[in-house]
Amino acid sequence: MTTAILEYHSKAEIDQTVLTVQQTFKSGYTRPLKFRRHQLEQLWRLIDENTDALCDVLYKDLRKPQYEATLCEMIIVKEEINDALVHLEEWAKDERTAPSFVNRVGTTCLKRKEPKGAVLLIAPWNYPVYLAFAPLVGAIAAGCTAVMKPSELTPNSAKLIAELMPRYLDNKAFMVVNGGAPETTQLLDHKWDHIFYTGNGTIAKIIMKAAAKHLTSVTLELGGKSPVIIDENTNMAVVAKRIAFGKALNAGQTCVAPDYILITAKAEEKFVPALKQAFLEMYGADPQTSKDYGRIVNARHFKRLCNVLMENKSGDVVIGGQADENDLFIAPTVIANVERDDKLMEEEIFGPLLPLIRVTDIDDAIEFINSKDEPLVLYIFSNNKKLVNKVLDSTRSGGVLVNDTLMHISEGTLPFGGTGASGMGSYHGKSSFDTFTHVRSTMIKGLSPVLESAMGLRYAPYTARSLSM
Numbered sequence: 335m336t337t338a339i340l341e342y343h344s345k346a347e348i349d350q351t352v353l354t355v356q357q358t359f360k361s362g363y364t365r366p367l368k369f370r371r372h373q374l375e376q377l378w379r380l381i382d383e384n385t386d387a388l389c390d391v392l393y394k395d396l397r398k399p400q401y402e403a404t405l406c407e408m409i410i411v412k413e414e415i416n417d418a419l420v421h422l423e424e425w426a427k428d429e430r431t432a433p434s435f436v437n438r439v440g441t442t443c444l445k446r447k448e449p450k451g452a453v454l455l456i457a458p459w460n461y462p463v464y465l466a467f468a469p470l471v472g473a474i475a476a477g478c479t480a481v482m483k484p485s486e487l488t489p490n491s492a493k494l495i496a497e498l499m500p501r502y503l504d505n506k507a508f509m510v511v512n513g514g515a516p517e518t519t520q521l522l523d524h525k526w527d528h529i530f531y532t533g534n535g536t537i538a539k540i541i542m543k544a545a546a547k548h549l550t551s552v553t554l555e556l557g558g559k560s561p562v563i564i565d566e567n568t569n570m571a572v573v574a575k576r577i578a579f580g581k582a583l584n585a586g587q588t589c590v591a592p593d594y595i596l597i598t599a600k601a602e603e604k605f606v607p608a609l610k611q612a613f614l615e616m617y618g619a620d621p622q623t624s625k626d627y628g629r630i631v632n633a634r635h636f637k638r639l640c641n642v643l644m645e646n647k648s649g650d651v652v653i654g655g656q657a658d659e660n661d662l663f664i665a666p667t668v669i670a671n672v673e674r675d676d677k678l679m680e681e682e683i684f685g686p687l688l689p690l691i692r693v694t695d696i697d698d699a700i701e702f703i704n705s706k707d708e709p710l711v712l713y714i715f716s717n718n719k720k721l722v723n724k725v726l727d728s729t730r731s732g733g734v735l736v737n738d739t740l741m742h743i744s745e746g747t748l749p750f751g752g753t754g755a756s757g758m759g760s761y762h763g764k765s766s767f768d769t770f771t772h773v774r775s776t777m778i779k780g781l782s783p784v785l786e787s788a789m790g791l792r793y794a795p796y797t798a799r800s801l802s803m
């Protein structure tokens with residue numbers, strides 16, 4: 335099948351691609367660290383030498399501003415690559431463990447870091463470059479081969495990725511398949527050594543079911559409704575700026591965008607004007623004319639967001655509210671005093687709409703969070719350590735960020751991932767390497783007669799011996 339922009343791979347091409355990466359892995363070709371290092375350097379060059387072209391397709395697909403695309407898609411992948419290049423030998427080397435009493439004599443214990451094998455990477459549309467390449471960094475570093483399936487919803491990016499990959503990377507080891515649900519279903523029919531999926535929870539269940547057929551391990555990087563708690567006694571101007579940044583980036587189409595805010599009536603009085611000011615400073619009085627504000631990915635998602643707003647019965651639009659279907663534009667829009675069971679609170683918003691939910695106090699906020707699925711991230715704005723610790727001790731989430739939004743994504747020393755409905759497994763930095771690595775426990779014994787006599791006690795007949803515990 336073909337869209338106007340993107341040519342989908344045929345059934346025969348898909349089967350051949352899978353066979354190629356499986357055979358390449360079995361040949362041992364991708365295991366040497368020298369090969370991995372070279373491929374990582376090549377991926378770095380792919381991004382570096384094509385930054386303008388990548389910015390161009392991201393603009394076509396999402397009206398992503400060049401600055402935002404460079405920062406949040408290109409630089410962030412290059413940082414992942416740099417990190418892998420610096421630490422590759424350290425991550426990949428065997429780890430010795432000290433044998434316990436039973437095996438103390440004549441025994442070596444090792445944790446060998448072995449590549450999982452031929453892996454499938456399925457990417458979504460919201461950060462089409464970053465979310466396609468960041469998992470690939472881990473797969474390359476670990477010594478795997480990979481097939482990458484970019485999202486068909488950002489066809490310009492998917493097309494360019496498919497053109498660039500064979501020009502820079504080894505095309506027997508790292509290949510692209512383009513297509514939609516039928517092509518991905520065909521890919522999923524094959525036996526993979528690991529599947530790494532980023533996207534929504536509904537499709538994640540399909541991925542997991544397909545993986546279960548072959549007992550294949552999965553990493554599921556999903557989304558959910560990430561809440562924000564705002565303490566009354568904070569610097570609201572700074573809080574508002576940081577929240578405006580996290581919500582308006584990529585027009586709210588970010589897996590870790592603040593989804594809703596839990597706030598007391600007293601804090602709301604200071605927060606709403608501060609947030610209005612922050613959006614004004616960032617995008618001007620008419621964000622539609624701002625060069626720094628993105629668009630909704632397509633008409634389906636535009637309508638979905640408008641319907642959520644229209645079907646939401648409670649609350650008042652206190653900031654924004656403008657939308658233009660022809661331009662797929664929705665302004666950063668804040669709805670105050672939304673009821674807890676209204677439409678905006680049902681599904682992950684994944685757009686620039688921000689409901690404020692009134693709470694009476696921190697216990698009320700905690701209780702509300704715990705009544706929902708575990709979010710991908712929980713944001714807390716407070717200078718009060720006791721309050722922060724109370725929230726940490728009594729809630730669950732994939733990650734936590736105190737006094738900022740989104741920035742934990744850029745921290746390679748922290749694993750990034752969800753829990754429960756927001757996903758399983760993690761990546762970034764060493765976690766990416768670990769995700770695509772099988773730790774093969776290896777015990778090596780000597781065969782000397784001295785050792786044999788020490789170990790002889792385990793052999794039958796047992797009759798003349800007694801065991802004391």
Ligand code: NAD
Nearest residue numbers: 457458459484485514515518533534537555556557558589
């Ligand atoms: P999407 O529609 O692009 O789908 C993701 C991938 O699944 C695509 O490659 C698509 O082709 C494939 N797919 C679609 N239907 C399929 C089917 N029936 N069978 C097999 N594969 C299929 O993206 P999306 O799901 O709309 O992405 C948005 C979601 O992803 C949000 O929930 C967001 O929070 C989440 N997300 C999570 C992260 C993270 O790192 N945790 C990052 C980005 C997005």
